[in-house]
Amino acid sequence: MKSITISVNDKKIHAEIPAPQTLLDFLRSNGIMSVKRGCESGECGSCAVLVDDEPRASCITLTLQADGKEVKTVDALSTRPDLSELQKRFIEVGAIQCGYCTPALLLLADHYLNNALSPSEKELREAISGVLCRCTGYLKPVEAIKKEFKAN
Amino acid sequence: MISSKDFRVVGKVTPRVDAEKLSRGKGAFSDDIEFRELLHLKVLRSPHAHARITSIDTSKAKALAGVHAVLTHEDLPRIPHTTAGQGWPEPSPYDTVILDNKVRFVGDRVAAVAAETSEIAEKACSLIEVDYETLEALFDPEKASKPGAIIIHDEEDSSGIFDKSSNIASKLEATYGDVEEAFKDAYKIFEEHYEVGYVQQASIEPHICITWLDEDDRLVIRTTTQVPFHVRRIVANVLQLPVKKIRVMKPRVGGGFGGKQEILNEELCGAFTMATGKAVRYWMTREEELHAARTRHPQKLFFKTAVSKEGKILAMEVRVIENTGAYGTHGHTVMTVTGNKIFSMYNIPNIKFVGEAVYTNLPVAGAFRGYGTPQGIFALESHIDEIADKLGIDQIEFRLNNLYKEGDSLPITSKMAEGGGADAQVIRSSGLEECIRRGAKAIGWGSPKEPTAVGRSRGIGIAINTQGSGIPNVDMAASSIKMNEDGSFNLLCGATDIGTGSDTALAQIAAEALCVPVDDILIYSSDTDMTPFDTGAYASSTTYISGAAVLVAAKKVKSQILDVAAEMLEVEKEHLICSDSKVSTQEGKIVTYEQICLYSLYQRNQFQIMAVGSTVSSESPPPYSVVFADVEVDDDTGQIRLLKLVAAVDCGVAVNPHMAEGQVEGAITQGMGYALSEFMPFDKNGAPLFKTFRDYNIFRSSDMPEIEIILVETYEPTGPYGAKAVAEVPISGPAPAIANAVSNAVGARVRSLPITPEKVWKELKNNNN
Numbered sequence: 001m002k003s004i005t006i007s008v009n010d011k012k013i014h015a016e017i018p019a020p021q022t023l024l025d026f027l028r029s030n031g032i033m034s035v036k037r038g039c040e041s042g043e044c045g046s047c048a049v050l051v052d053d054e055p056r057a058s059c060i061t062l063t064l065q066a067d068g069k070e071v072k073t074v075d076a077l078s079t080r081p082d083l084s085e086l087q088k089r090f091i092e093v094g095a096i097q098c099g100y101c102t103p104a105l106l107l108l109a110d111h112y113l114n115n116a117l118s119p120s121e122k123e124l125r126e127a128i129s130g131v132l133c134r135c136t137g138y139l140k141p142v143e144a145i146k147k148e149f150k151a152n
Numbered sequence: 153m154i155s156s157k158d159f160r161v162v163g164k165v166t167p168r169v170d171a172e173k174l175s176r177g178k179g180a181f182s183d184d185i186e187f188r189e190l191l192h193l194k195v196l197r198s199p200h201a202h203a204r205i206t207s208i209d210t211s212k213a214k215a216l217a218g219v220h221a222v223l224t225h226e227d228l229p230r231i232p233h234t235t236a237g238q239g240w241p242e243p244s245p246y247d248t249v250i251l252d253n254k255v256r257f258v259g260d261r262v263a264a265v266a267a268e269t270s271e272i273a274e275k276a277c278s279l280i281e282v283d284y285e286t287l288e289a290l291f292d293p294e295k296a297s298k299p300g301a302i303i304i305h306d307e308e309d310s311s312g313i314f315d316k317s318s319n320i321a322s323k324l325e326a327t328y329g330d331v332e333e334a335f336k337d338a339y340k341i342f343e344e345h346y347e348v349g350y351v352q353q354a355s356i357e358p359h360i361c362i363t364w365l366d367e368d369d370r371l372v373i374r375t376t377t378q379v380p381f382h383v384r385r386i387v388a389n390v391l392q393l394p395v396k397k398i399r400v401m402k403p404r405v406g407g408g409f410g411g412k413q414e415i416l417n418e419e420l421c422g423a424f425t426m427a428t429g430k431a432v433r434y435w436m437t438r439e440e441e442l443h444a445a446r447t448r449h450p451q452k453l454f455f456k457t458a459v460s461k462e463g464k465i466l467a468m469e470v471r472v473i474e475n476t477g478a479y480g481t482h483g484h485t486v487m488t489v490t491g492n493k494i495f496s497m498y499n500i501p502n503i504k505f506v507g508e509a510v511y512t513n514l515p516v517a518g519a520f521r522g523y524g525t526p527q528g529i530f531a532l533e534s535h536i537d538e539i540a541d542k543l544g545i546d547q548i549e550f551r552l553n554n555l556y557k558e559g560d561s562l563p564i565t566s567k568m569a570e571g572g573g574a575d576a577q578v579i580r581s582s583g584l585e586e587c588i589r590r591g592a593k594a595i596g597w598g599s600p601k602e603p604t605a606v607g608r609s610r611g612i613g614i615a616i617n618t619q620g621s622g623i624p625n626v627d628m629a630a631s632s633i634k635m636n637e638d639g640s641f642n643l644l645c646g647a648t649d650i651g652t653g654s655d656t657a658l659a660q661i662a663a664e665a666l667c668v669p670v671d672d673i674l675i676y677s678s679d680t681d682m683t684p685f686d687t688g689a690y691a692s693s694t695t696y697i698s699g700a701a702v703l704v705a706a707k708k709v710k711s712q713i714l715d716v717a718a719e720m721l722e723v724e725k726e727h728l729i730c731s732d733s734k735v736s737t738q739e740g741k742i743v744t745y746e747q748i749c750l751y752s753l754y755q756r757n758q759f760q761i762m763a764v765g766s767t768v769s770s771e772s773p774p775p776y777s778v779v780f781a782d783v784e785v786d787d788d789t790g791q792i793r794l795l796k797l798v799a800a801v802d803c804g805v806a807v808n809p810h811m812a813e814g815q816v817e818g819a820i821t822q823g824m825g826y827a828l829s830e831f832m833p834f835d836k837n838g839a840p841l842f843k844t845f846r847d848y849n850i851f852r853s854s855d856m857p858e859i860e861i862i863l864v865e866t867y868e869p870t871g872p873y874g875a876k877a878v879a880e881v882p883i884s885g886p887a888p889a890i891a892n893a894v895s896n897a898v899g900a901r902v903r904s905l906p907i908t909p910e911k912v913w914k915e916l917k918n919n920n921n
Contacts, residue, residue, distance in 0.1 A: 031179075031186075033177065033178065033179030033181075033184040034176070034177020034178070034179075035177075036177075036181075036356075036357070036406070037183065037358075037435070038356045038357065038358065038438070039438040039844065039845055040437065040438065041438065041844050041845070041846075043438075043844055043845035043846050044356055044438075044845055046356055046357075073177070074175075074176065074177045075176070075177060078176070083172065083175060083176070087175040087176070090171070090175055091167050091168070091171040091172065091175060092167070093810065094165075094167075094168070094810030094811060094813070094814055096168060096171050096174050096175060097407075097651050097652070097653065097814055097818065098355075098356075098357070098404070098405065098406045098407045098650065098651020098652075099170070099171075099174030099175075099180070099404060099406070099651065100181065100355075100356045100357045100406030100407060100651070101356050101406075102174050102175060102177070103175075103176075103177035106175065125853045125854045125856070126853075126854050128853050129852045129853045129854040129855075130852075131853075132356055132845060132850060132852065133356065133853075134354055134355055134356050134407050134409070134818070134822070134850060135407055135651055135814070135818045136814055136817055136818055136821075137817035137818050137820065137821030137851070137856065137859065138821075138851075138852075138853040138856055139817045139856075139859055139861075140810070140813075140814060140817065141853075142853065
């Protein structure tokens with residue numbers, strides 16, 4: 001067992017964890033259910049998180065690799081009862097179908113919007129291309145995100 | 153003419169009722185639940201395509217610390233059943249047992265372990281010692297029924313197989329008119345064959361099931377299913393439990409596309425809970441999903457078509473060889489839909505359909521969005537295009553010359569229906585011609601565009617198709633509505649929202665009928681203990697069938713509301729009007745829904761305002777989809793660039809336009825994968841070569857071409873508020889539209905899927921020789 005301290009959405013978690021544990025398992029066992037398990041090989045992106053503001057597939061990241069770092073999930077995008085503007089856009093344009101990949105799409109889109117100097121659709125599509133969606137064809141999610149970068 | 157303009161909620165942009173929790177990533181899915189003690193299940197799968205298990209030793213696995221149970225075919229009774237997850241009596245053969253002494257494809261179940269962690273369970277699987285007697289394996293469907301072929305289902309206790317000794321799971325024939333006679337008189341006859349292979353539903357949420365015993369020792373199954381009531385019935389049979397001992401709960405589901413109609417893990421998980429008394433979780437890995445879950449049936453389709461000098465199709469004969477894989481689940485019904493939809497497009501007086509579904513030692517095919525239609529339509533719409541080409545008639549004109557039109561009846565539907573028997577369906581609403589017209593305008597039909605670079609050619613293709621709205625006389629749905637003191641309503645539905653948005657559409661239908669905002673409808677689906685019965689989310693049935701059940705219940709509740717209001721206001725019920733959560737008289741006296749419910753519960757003649765509605769339909773109205781593709785092909789390499797896709801769809805009144813568009817967008821994207829990037833290759837021993845999403849390529853956001861969606865509204869008189877189905881119909885068009893566009897661009901006709909640069913290049917080379 002290894003001792004770690006990770007800041008998850010600005011809350012410090014100290015834990016004893018088995019060395020091979022993935023960050024995905026760590027987060028879900030700490031009640032962060034927005035991080036989804038889809039492939040366990042880093043290809044579907046449903047488990048995307050930000051580690052020190054860098055997108056990572058938590059299913060192929062060890063918890064140990066996040067030790068001492070800041071992990072952010074979609075839970076940090078808004079506080080109850082309000083949703084973030086981006087979440088509202090997703091709902092408004094109908095960008096959510098089954099919702100399984102939605103937290104990952106929102107998190108990566110938010111990250112892109114926060115970092116892009118002059119956002120473009122092409123760049124945006126690249127930025128979220130690590131998240132597979134089988135329901136929407138990405139049309140409405142992209143529409144929602146574009147509305148948000150036009151609004152700002 | 154009634155239209156969506158006449159409605160207050162239906163046909164209007166309405167946010168999804170579950171959108172907020174999903175946008176927050178709330179723990180709403182099957183796996184998002186915590187247990188103090190939970191066992192993890194792993195399945196040992198066969199490395200052989202065809203083998204008999206001669207001995208199996210689990211002693212080392214059982215001895216491993218943390219292992220709670222190991223089950224093999226020696227531990228469980230043989231109950232032949234089908235995993236298809238269909239209604240009763242089931243149309244698929246009973247050729248499967250929970251664990252067998254024979255394996256029939258690479259990935260078939262051999263044994264399973266439940267342990268304290270998945271790592272221990274996996275380790276224990278590797279400690280199970282199995283001796284196999286390997287058998288010759290059968291991979292070529294065309295050889296399956298030939299004399300001397302090895303028999304895949306040689307067990308004595310299976311039933312419902314058409315001919316075990318020749319590996320034929322099911323056989324199908326339908327005919328009307330006289331094709332032979334018509335072929336004699338034909339101006340021209342065209343013969344060609346087409347082939348489609350394995351593809352996977354690939355929902356991003358895998359199959360996940362958690363089972364436990366509740367405080368009354370009943371088996372609770374929390375699972376990613378499209379068919380909770382079928383799960384209950386089938387698991388009861390396989391585990392030999394009374395139905396009343398089982399409760400199935402369907403939380404949010406992360407996409408199904410047919411793959412979650414199958415009973416793939418609930419019986420096994422349940423068997424471990426019954427064996428250990430503990431909660432057991434089974435999560436299928438992506439590798440298991442890709443080859444041990446279900447796929448689309450591969451088919452080879454042979455067409456022979458006669459046309460007149462005027463360009464009328466006189467006769468069409470279609471022969472299909474369908475590969476159902478190692479088990480026959482959905483083999484018969486998928487093939488029925490293939491035939492049914494091929495012959496539901498063009499008014500052809502003489503037809504013949506012959507289909508044979510055969511077993512092979514390859515992955516098991518099952519239900520997948522479109523259900524036989526994408527296979528049939530790829531072949532039909534490629535074939536129609538080839539004929540028009542050879543006759544020198546415009547592709548659209550040739551289609552319009554031969555289409556079924558509104559008011560026509562479809563004779564094939566009385567000959568070959570998924571549920572067995574039905575009257576010939578009459579087309580009561582069709583926006584097909586308008587879809588063609590508007591789609592053609594959007595893509596620029598008739599005004600070819602220039603290639604974007606030298607050395608490339610550009611082309612446009614069209615494909616049209618239909619689907620059904622539920623299975624006539626089979627699909628049944630029920631819902632109940634209960635009024636609350638604040639004028640809100642609990643709507644309980646057996647209908648299964650698997651990410652489609654049906655909860656929202658059904659809530660809109662209830663809100664429309666009850667004259668309340670959608671916010672005042674609290675919908676819950678589905679739980680076999682709580683919600684009324686529904687056959688489940690398949691065959692594009694939810695809006696049309698389950699929506700009609702909601703409407704029946706809502707009308708009954710509204711009538712009860714008016715009864716109470718009439719008593720309160722002391723006027724005749726007939727003179728009352730409902731609007732905005734209140735009832736008023738013509739003179740302007742008003743009682744609110746809140747007052748009505750309080751009165752009915754607390755004041756006089758108390759009773760619960762509540763009703764159940766239930767429906768079955770003898771009709772299955774056809775929605776229509778028209779897809780246009782604009783492609784560019786490299787003249788030397790055959791590389792295909794899909795520049796634009798237009799999909800024009802008639803789904804009657806779209807109850808929720810954003811969600812209907814979303815269904816079209818998702819379906820055409822899956823259709824583009826079927827056309828261009830998705831396939832499942834195997835090695836010479838039948839082992840799958842693609843085991844991850846790195847190999848199995850579904851479209852990513854950066855792969856998407858320009859897309860234009862057009863909803864063409866019609867009013868379906870038999871549907872709730874004019875609605876028809878939408879979920880499946882758009883998936884079939886992209887593959888033939890793209891094939892036709894490629895042919896239009898460079899003259900290369902690719903008759904098999906996926907359409908790869910290599911195939912195009914080979915055709916280009918053939919053309920040049």
